Amino acid sequence: MKDQKTDMISSAARSKMNFRTMQRIYVFQIPTRAFHWINVLCVTSLSITGYLIADPPAILHSTEAYTLNWFGFNRYIHFVSGWVFTVNWAFRIIWGFFLGNRWEKWKNFIPTTKARWKEIKNVLLQDILLAENKQHVSIGHNALAGFTYFLLTSIIILLIFTGFGLYIGISDGWVVALLGWPSSWFGNEMFVRFLHHLLMWVILLFAMIHIYLVFFHDSVEGRGEISSIISGWKFIEEKIWRNYIGKGK
């Protein structure tokens, strides 16, 4: 009876449906996931403290200045987070060059092949026109996501340069000098400040859209997108996986 029942289910189901068997693949290793969440913490702290630096609230205090240091402390948090942020990104960049797995490597972020440009087109259609994406074959980031992370990385590097360009007046350290000197090309720190501030908004805009899109893709594709940056695992249609292995890649 029991066997019969299972048979019945599967045959009934099979006749109606085409099961999609998913392969579980470990795409993001611990260092990448740690990088991601450290970065989220740093961006949050840098944006809040940075905003306060640009536009501190008005307070009137009845005692003298020496009793307070909140603004100095706020800047201190900004600088500490700035250092963590910088080291974290330096680590991710190196990881992407030499150490990461095939989905974490920079090669995976820059669309160098025709297939990846095609996928970018398809993902754009999927995201903008809400079309169904039948050719979404990437296993790690999709080609568009990878490309935006690459663009984001350029913005981040500029943000770090401008940050240290403002820091250079405060410190003699050689790392600061190294990362800060490109900003002297702008000739004027007022502009560096403006750019640094503006880039904060670029990052915040990226974050808004990024967070929305990972939710969107997660729910539309059912591949475990969001949990991949927590657990490391993604779920890929077995067909795609077989094809991928078959190509010997």
Place this chain on the structure above:
Amino acid sequence: MKYHPFGIVGDLNDKSQSIYEEMKQRGYSRRDFMKFAATMAAFIGLESSGIAQVARAMETKQRPPVIWMHFQECTCCSESFIRSSHPIVADILLDNISLNYTETLQAASGYQAEKSLHDTIKNSFGEYILLIEGSVPMANPGYCMIGGKSAEEILNEVAEGAKAIIAWGSCASNGCVQSAKPNPTKATPIHKIIKNKRIVRVPGCPPIGEVMAGVIVHLLTFERLPELDNQGRPKTFYSRRVHDTCYRRPNYDAGLFVESWDDEGARRGFCLYKMGCRGPVTYNACGITKWNNGTSFPIQSGHGCIGCSEANFWDSGPLYKHMSSFPGFGIESNADKVGLYAAGAATAGIVAHAIATNIRKNKILDSNVQNARDVESEDLDIQ
């Protein structure tokens, strides 16, 4: 003393004299001289042993010939220089400049003036110090033209034989106000024209008189340029921000800011950051040397720094706001306003997208739903 419509050409005939000898002739005592040497040594940041070095240099070395050129400027650098705290600076270092200044304006024009400049260049080729005030108009050779020569040609000619070139003030260093957008005369700073020589840049509108004197004394004493930063500014005077030497700094760290010109904070001397003070982005010695014989400086009199020694300060406005306006979005726009609008637009986009996704949900999710195993409905199916 010789004249040129663009400026004053130092005395060349009297080559034998040292600065000390000139001072004696003018009735300064040995004591005055030593005081002067000590002041200057302190300004240029020497140790106490440096006083002797400065004194010896001025006793033994001849005063070098000096050419002071004027292009597009307002003469505030000259004004600042001749009013630097020590009278000897103006009196002796550049000889008669202060005395003959008005004569300069009425000075001989035409052939004689041209000849005088020419002689200087020829007779002390490779020896004279060239001091330049003002930016060079490149838009039209007719601007500032003298004797049929454009300002650029005159500059190139004078610069060729100069032992050292000092760009006085923001005009010669960065172009200053006349190069503000849209820069109708194409005002150009000296280092963008003379490329084969190191130009000492002493920016400020004007630079502090003592700083100008310090640079010259350094040149006389050591016969080489002072240590310069990557923008060509003497490190002694331009390595620190006004903000780092500002006496209101404790208020900044405490977060105590003036909110409007007439509030309690303004009376109590809070930090002027929110009133647009450019101290945090301005490299100058105002907080230490101060102005008018050390009397005060802008921040001490309750006004923020406008960043006069920084390139493009005139285009980084509004001057009374902390943040620059956003180019192309009008005076009242800044990065925050533009950013907030963009974030608003993004939010609207996301909301619209989410709604559209949900309306079309069935279609979009169709394949997922069809291809997934929905145990509950399967069970129902069987029963």
